Amino acid sequence: MTRDLNLTTPTLLVVAHPDDECMFFTPTLLSFEKVEVICLTDGGYRGKEDGILRRGEMKRSCEEVFDVEGCHFASIPGVDDTPVSGEWSGKEDKVVELIESMVKKLGNGKKAVNIVTFDEGGVSGHCNHCDCSAILQSWFDELPEEEGGSESRGSFLSGVRVRLFQLRTVETYLKYSMHLGYPRLTLPYWVHGASCEFVLASKEGMTFARRGMEMHESQYVWYRRLFVLFSSYVCTNVLVERRQQGQNYHSNRGKSVAALVVIGAMLALNITGFGLYPNAAFILLTINRYFQWLGGELFRRNGV
Missing domain, CATH: 1.10.287 (Helix Hairpins)
Structure with missing residues (x-):
């Protein structure tokens, strides 16, 4: 269900930690043709050596399993892997500068760039996931709106159309429903069109997520093995397009x-x-x- 979503458009996936890419965004990585990944931390919660190890694991996951165009790390002082909410406060401008430079690079010679990240719920509620969402939402809402009135899609940065998509956080019973949650996840699309929602599904999602997590050897403990086995996120991603105030995406279907x-x-x-x-x-x-x-x-x- 990707009408009005161009899967060939260069896409930037913004995550908080190494392993986010395969635990939560496997269908996204398998659906878009050209993806680059930027991770805002190195996952070094336990120390510098852990961060170096996890960088290497994510590089292998992105390059050997998902064949992404590039895997990058922010390396912004103070933007660290932390369970404490508010630790990234005051560093938002540095994150925005990095995202803008990545968008300009991806958009060089192109008309549009997609950005994909977490929504306000952050899938698991982790404060770093939620901070990704908040920073990108705030930045996107300040961009000049695309010409076209209320029916326009996206905003502009240096002449490149930017569309922001956020991974929908689902209820717990759906989160661990594997593929059986697919009917409920797609229900808004069928009932009232939900033309700002796009469903990316992959039959091979569990296989790729497992292979990706095997590259994250330091993190692939028993409960993450269970997550990959039962999570709906490895099979289905519902991406909700961010709207600026005044934009209104309609559908008469449903x-x-x-x-x-x-x-x-x-x-x-x-x-x-x-x-x-x-x-x-x-x-x-x-x-x-x-x-x-x-x-x-x-x-x-x-x-x-």
């Missing part, structure tokens, strides 16, 4: 009845394709969540 048909078909495929699995409880919970969400959506659409 009726509630059509959405229910799609939901039913998806659930039927899940049930028959996996023989009910031991996932009957999950399927029942998913149905319940579908109708909770759909009820809220119908109320919203009717101004209730």
